[in-house]
Amino acid sequence: MSETKKFIEGEFSRTVDDRYRLTLPDEFKEVFKPEEGRCVIVKESPGCLSLWDENTWKQQHHARIEMVRQRYETGYLAKNMPDLQRFGRLLSARYRHIQLADRARFLLPEGFREFLAVGPKNDVMIVGAIFCIEIWNPQKWIPYIEGDMQQFGNVLESLLNDRTT
Secondary structure (H helix, E strand, O other), rough: OOOOOOOOOEEEEOOOOOOOOOOEEEEEEEEOHHHEEEEEEEEEEOEEEEEEEHHHHHHHHHHHHHHHHHHOOOOHHHHHHHHHHHHHHHHHHHEEEEOOEEEHEEEEOOOOOHOOOOOOOOEEEEEEEEEEEEEEEEEHHHHHHHHOOOOHHHHHHHHHOOOOO
């Protein structure tokens, strides 16, 4: 019998330390347990990063990237080189493998902290997003959640009525 994966839920405020490190809330440590601390940090939208267990990231994204690679190798994308090159740039800059250290602490990599628009001693919001953790600049999080919260019931109904599974 397979183990049921627990949802990563919750919203917490944390402060970036002087060395650009963040520590995950204790509440996330029980449900976010990357193998040997291996994680992937991803640029989602300006002011928002996501933190993934490396294995979950591979399951969610590797197959789609591999499809692009196969289409390229078969020559299918030969007429679309500018988009393929653009995809390559975005892919190269989008994510980085990082190590979750003791006490669930990690370093915000250079380039990612600028995308998040935070510096040392700045607050961030750490938010559970079911299968990953999001790190938000509060100036982006507050308007986002204020605008989206009223859609909670609609989103829930959409997920419950989805017949694709």
